[in-house]
Amino acid sequence: EVQLVQSGAEVKKPGESLRISCKGSGYRFTNYWISWVRQMPGKGLEWMGKMDPSDSYTNYSPSFQGHVTFSADKSISTAFLQWSSLKASDTAMYYCARLGGNYGSYLDLWGRGTLVTVSS
Amino acid sequence: QSVLTQPPSVSGAPGQRVTISCTGSSSNIGAPYDVYWYQQLPGTAPKLLIYDNSNRPSGVPDRFSGSKSGTSASLAITGLQAEDEADYYCQSYDSSLSGSMVFGGGTKLTVL
Numbered sequence: 001e002v003q004l005v006q007s008g009a010e011v012k013k014p015g016e017s018l019r020i021s022c023k024g025s026g027y028r029f030t031n032y033w034i035s036w037v038r039q040m041p042g043k044g045l046e047w048m049g050k051m052d053p054s055d056s057y058t059n060y061s062p063s064f065q066g067h068v069t070f071s072a073d074k075s076i077s078t079a080f081l082q083w084s085s086l087k088a089s090d091t092a093m094y095y096c097a098r099l100g101g102n103y104g105s106y107l108d109l110w111g112r113g114t115l116v117t118v119s120s
Numbered sequence: 121q122s123v124l125t126q127p128p129s130v131s132g133a134p135g136q137r138v139t140i141s142c143t144g145s146s147s148n149i150g151a152p153y154d155v156y157w158y159q160q161l162p163g164t165a166p167k168l169l170i171y172d173n174s175n176r177p178s179g180v181p182d183r184f185s186g187s188k189s190g191t192s193a194s195l196a197i198t199g200l201q202a203e204d205e206a207d208y209y210c211q212s213y214d215s216s217l218s219g220s221m222v223f224g225g226g227t228k229l230t231v232l
Contacts, residue, residue, distance in 0.1 A: 035221070037166075044122065045158075045166065045209050047221040061220050095165055101172070106156040106211065108177070110165040 002026035004096055004111035011117045012086050019082040020114045022096030029077035030054040033099040035107060036070065036081050040092040050099060053079060086118045123148060123217070124210050124224035131230040132200045140227045142193040142210030148222060150191035153213040157186055157195045160207040160226075169208070170195065197229070205231045 036048040049060035051070040100108030132138040157170035170186035210224040
C-alpha cells in the first residue's frame with residue numbers, strides 16, 4: 001500500500017526541541033518531493049515548504065524560513081520536521097504530503113498528521 | 121489573511137448543486153498557475169479532489185468538477201450527499217512569494 005506514516009502525538013514545553021517523522025512506503029521515496037503543511041486548531045492549511053528526499057534540497061515558505069528545519073534519511077525512506085525551540089504558537093496538526101503530478105505541483109498523498117501541543 | 125479567497129461557508133440540501141469559489145490575483149491563479157482542490161472530512165487529513173484545474177484523480181466521483189477562468193476558480197458539487205459535508209480548500213502558487221504554494225482559507229460545506 002502506498003502511504004505516508006507519521007509519528008505519534010507530542011506534548012512539549014516551550015523552549016524544548018522536537019523532531020517528528022514521516023515514513024513513506026509502497027513507492028520509491030526518492031522520486032517524489034515531500035511537503036509539510038501546518039493546520040492550527042480550527043484553522044486552515046498553511047504550506048511550510050518542501051524537500052527533495054534524494055538530496056535533501058529544501059525550499060521553505062517565507063513564513064516558516066528560519067523557524068523549522070526539514071531533513072530526510074533516504075535509507076529508511078523517512079522525512080523529518082524539526083524545531084530547536086518550541087513556542088506555544090507551534091501548537092498545531094502537522095501533515096506531511098507527497099508532491100505528485102508531472103511537475104510536483106499538488107499533494108497527492110497525505111499522512112494522517114502529527115498533533116503537536118506546546119504548553120507550560 | 122489567505123492569498124486565495126474562499127467563502128467561509130456554503131450549504132445545500134441533499135441532491136442540490138453547490139459551488140465554491142476561489143479568488144486570486146495576477147500573481148497566482150491569473151499568472152497563470154493551475155488550481156487544485158482538497159477535501160478534508162471531519163477529523164481526517166486532506167485528500168486531493170481536483171488537479172490541474174479540472175481533472176479528477178481515480179476514485180473521485182464525477183459529481184465533483186473544477187473550472188478556472190482568469191484570476192478565479194470554482195469547485196462544483198452536484199447531487200449533494202450527506203457524506204460531502206467537509207472543509208474544501210483551493211491551492212495554487214504565487215510568484216510574489218517566490219513561487220510558494222498557497223492555499224485558500226477553506227470553505228465549510230454543510231449538507232442541510
